[in-house]
Amino acid sequence: MSVDTNTVRKIAGLARIAVKDEDLAPLAKELSTILDWVEQLSEVDTHNIPPMTSAVETAMKMREDEVTVQGLQKEVTQNAPVSDDGFFGVPKVIE
Numbered sequence: 001m002s003v004d005t006n007t008v009r010k011i012a013g014l015a016r017i018a019v020k021d022e023d024l025a026p027l028a029k030e031l032s033t034i035l036d037w038v039e040q041l042s043e044v045d046t047h048n049i050p051p052m053t054s055a056v057e058t059a060m061k062m063r064e065d066e067v068t069v070q071g072l073q074k075e076v077t078q079n080a081p082v083s084d085d086g087f088f089g090v091p092k093v094i095e
Contacts, residue, residue: 001035003028 005024008031012019019027073086082089 001032001039003031003035007031 005028008019008024008028011031077083077086077088080088
């Protein structure tokens with residue numbers, strides 16, 4: 001997969017990373033190399049391989065999900081830079 005400098009510029013903008021114009025071409029080449037390597041992973045046949053969460057077989061410890069403390073919404077959001085009606089306020093990130 002080929003990544004051009006405009007794509008790198010857009011990715012940097014979305015990630016809020018300042019990238020100098022002279023660094024765009026090397027970054028595009030680097031990202032293209034990484035994406036080419038990731039594309040090679042799709043060639044691996046994983047049809048008969050079950051999904052796993054660990055390389056070592058383990059059993060999940062289960063317990064009842066019980067609410068033990070309630071009414072902490074105000075205390076939890078009091079240090080938030082922006083909160084609204086007991087919820088965290090976050091900037092819009094989708095174009």
